[in-house]
Amino acid sequence: MLNIAFIAHDRKKSEIVNFVIAYEKVFEGHQLFSTGTTGTRIMEQTDLTIHRFESGPLGGDQQIGALVARNEMDLIIFLRDPLMAQPHEPDIIALLRLCDVQGIPVATNIATAEILVKALERGEFAWRELPNKYKPGVDEA
């Protein structure tokens, strides 16, 4: 069982709801998390149970980031709105940065989300369940 998070900005909410409906069977065996409003919207339209954190602007991205920092989040679908400024932009950047620090698969658009969910469906996330997972590292300059 993997930990999966859903996050979508307001003009991407319908897109993420439709995406999760389409792959509900794939997601139902996993532990699901979301920011506040995204989770409410998904639960209204599916039978999934999602642990909802605060709304994004109130700290929800950071709460998900805390799990990422501990390498406890396995996959994030984060449909960002690239055409609208967000008041909590620093939180969004921080979350994506932590995903890169830990090597967490994160989709920020629907095309990547499709590819990752198909990989999930095929069982290609088994490496996330290994005890040591991915060990982040950097090359010295």
Ligand SMILES: O=C(CO)COP(=O)(O)O
């Ligand atoms: O703003 C968000 C992510 O940055 C999403 O928050 P909500 O799901 O509460 O709308």
